[in-house]
Every structure is written in structure tokens, then in C-alpha cells.
Amino acid sequence: MTLDFKAPKDCLKDKVILITGAGSGIGRTAAITYAKYGATVILLGRTTEKLEQVYDEIEALGAPQPAIIPMNLLHLSEEQALQISEKIEQEFGRLDGLVNNASILGTLTSIEQHSYETWEQVMQVNVNSTFLLTKHLLPVLRQAPKSSIIFTSSGVGNQGRAYWGVYSVSKFATEGLAQVLADELEGTNTRVNIVNPGATRTAMRAKAFPGENPNDLKTSDALMPLYVYLMSDASEAEHNQRFNG
Ligand code: NAP
Numbered sequence: 612m613t614l615d616f617k618a619p620k621d622c623l624k625d626k627v628i629l630i631t632g633a634g635s636g637i638g639r640t641a642a643i644t645y646a647k648y649g650a651t652v653i654l655l656g657r658t659t660e661k662l663e664q665v666y667d668e669i670e671a672l673g674a675p676q677p678a679i680i681p682m683n684l685l686h687l688s689e690e691q692a693l694q695i696s697e698k699i700e701q702e703f704g705r706l707d708g709l710v711n712n713a714s715i716l717g718t719l720t721s722i723e724q725h726s727y728e729t730w731e732q733v734m735q736v737n738v739n740s741t742f743l744l745t746k747h748l749l750p751v752l753r754q755a756p757k758s759s760i761i762f763t764s765s766g767v768g769n770q771g772r773a774y775w776g777v778y779s780v781s782k783f784a785t786e787g788l789a790q791v792l793a794d795e796l797e798g799t800n801t802r803v804n805i806v807n808p809g810a811t812r813t814a815m816r817a818k819a820f821p822g823e824n825p826n827d828l829k830t831s832d833a834l835m836p837l838y839v840y841l842m843s844d845a846s847e848a849e850h851n852q853r854f855n856g
Contacts, residue, residue, distance in 0.1 A: 616840040624649030627703045627755075628842055631684065631744065632713025634661030636813035637763075640831035641710055641838045646674035648839055653699065656713065657683040678702070684713055684740035685732060692740075692747040705754035708842045710761045711741045711785075716815050717777050730777045737781035742788060749801070758801045759842050762789035764853070765807055786853070793851035804841055804849055808834055808856040829856075 632638035634656035768782030793803035
């Protein structure tokens with residue numbers, strides 16, 4: 612249903628939307644697409660050059676000027692999360708959308724063989740930093756008339772599968788965080804939903820399935836009707852839902 616959403620041209624006009632992992636993959640496509648629909652996008656990611664390329668692409672479109680936050684989520688502290696929120700408050704006065712998209716895959720291996728170092732890193736990037744950012748952005752999300760949070764899960768985020776290790780566990784935790792928060796925000800101006808993008812042609816997918824032909828997969832663009840829908844006011848009644856891309 613939502614994948615058929617025909618987005619009106621200016622449906623994200625005047626919205627301020629932060630996307631994590633905006634330098635490549637699904638996050639990059641979402642950032643550029645949101646800008647095309649009129650949003651001011653805040654690009655957060657760990658590789659500054661990639662963020663600058665997205666920035667330039669958005670400027671070339673004549674879309675609203677984006678903002679860049681270079682940040683390695685592996686090392687995000689609570690203090691830094693607070694500073695990001697304060698900066699957004701000062702610059703924009705509110706936040707209309709948050710796309711918790713950045714993630715790492717770790718190593719696909721058995722639990723018995725799993726390295727604890729990888730376990731900690733994946734939990735840090737996929738879960739702990741998502742918690743910290745979301746927690747500290749809630750006050751600015753509350754300042755918007757209607758705000759929307761997307762948590763990004765996976766096919767292994769609600770059904771465990773052998774050898775998907777900490778990535779699968781981190782996505783279960785992501786879904787848990789989203790559900791707890793959604794229940795707490797019931798009846799408020801902030802809606803919370805989960806997206807499982809499904810197999811999509813990106814670097815992460817190629818790492819997980821090296822033998823697969825990328826041309827057999829949908830591109831990130833195919834997900835955009837859903838991603839735009841969830842950030843536009845057309846989805847204001849959607850809350851505590853899980854969408855498959
Ligand atoms: P991707 O191409 O690997 O992109 C991930 C993005 O996250 C990149 O921009 C990356 O930055 C950023 N990132 C990774 N570690 C970071 C860190 N420590 N700090 C800041 N940014 C960091 O992956 P994708 O396929 O687009 O995945 C996007 C989301 O969809 C993820 O949550 C993933 O789990 C989920 N997902 C994807 C698929 C699929 O088939 N593609 C399926 C199910 C779920 P750099 O570019 O600088 O590395």
C-alpha cells in the first residue's frame with residue numbers, strides 16, 4: 612500500500628530531517644530524496660567526503676541547503692549526542708524527522724566463533740548510539756507540530772537466523788527500543804515506526820551476500836515512496852507499525 616504512495620511535490624517542505632548514515636546506501640538516497648521533496652536535511656555520517664558529495668548533489672538540485680554532522684557513531688558519547696541536539700535547537704528550533712539508518716554488519720559467524728570485540732562494536736553503532744541520539748533528540752522532535760522517527764531493522768530483526776550473530780541481535784534490540792519508545796509516545800506529536808528495507812543493492816548487502824548479482828536486487832530508490840510517506844504528514848496516523856520495503 613505505502614510503496615505506491617504518490618508523494619505530492621512539496622510534501623516535505625519546511626521539514627527538518629536528520630538521517631544517520633547519510634553518506635552512502637539507503638541513507639544517502641533518502642537524504643537526496645527528502646531534499647527533492649523540500650526538506651532541509653541534516654546529514655550525519657562517519658566519512659566527511661561522502662557527506663560532502665551528498666551535500667553538493669543536493670545543492671546542485673537547488674533544494675534547501677543541507678547541514679553536515681561528521682560523527683563516528685562508534686565513539687558517540689552522551690555529551691556529543693546532547694551537543695547535536697542543542698545545535699539543532701539553536702539552528703532550526705525543532706526537528707520534524709529522524710531516520711535511524713546507520714548500521715554495520717559485523718561478521719557473519721556462529722555464536723561460538725563470535726569475537727567479543729565485533730559484538731561490542733556492532734552493539735555500539737547499531738543500538739547504543741541509536742539510543743543516545745534518539746534520547747537527546749526527543750526534546751527537539753517535541754518542538755515540531757508533527758514529528759516522525761524511523762528505526763531501521765532487518766529480516767533478521769524479529770526472527771533469528773544461524774550465523775547472523777550480533778547483527779541480528781542488534782536489530783532485535785532496535786525493534787525493542789522502537790516498540791518501547793512508541794508505547795511511551797502514544798498520543799503525542801511524535802510517531803515511531805520500524806522499516807525493514809528488505810534485500811537492497813548496497814555495500815552492506817554485497818558484504819553479506821558476496822556471491823549475489825547486485826543487478827538482481829532492487830535499488831534504494833525503490834524504497835523511497837515508503838521513506839517519503841513515513842516522513843510526510845500523510846503518515847500521521849501510522850504509529851508503532853513495522854513496514855517491509
Ligand atoms: P550501507 O550501504 O553499508 O550504509 C550504511 C551507512 O551507515 C553508511 O553511510 C555508513 O557510513 C554509515 N555508518 C556505518 N557505521 C557508521 C558509524 N560508525 N558512524 C556513522 N555512520 C556509520 O548499508 P545500507 O544497506 O544502506 O543499510 C542501511 C540500513 O538498512 C542499515 O540499518 C541496515 O542494517 C538496513 N538494512 C539494509 C538491507 C540491505 O539489503 N541493504 C537489508 C535490511 C536492512 P560510510 O559510508 O562512511 O561507511
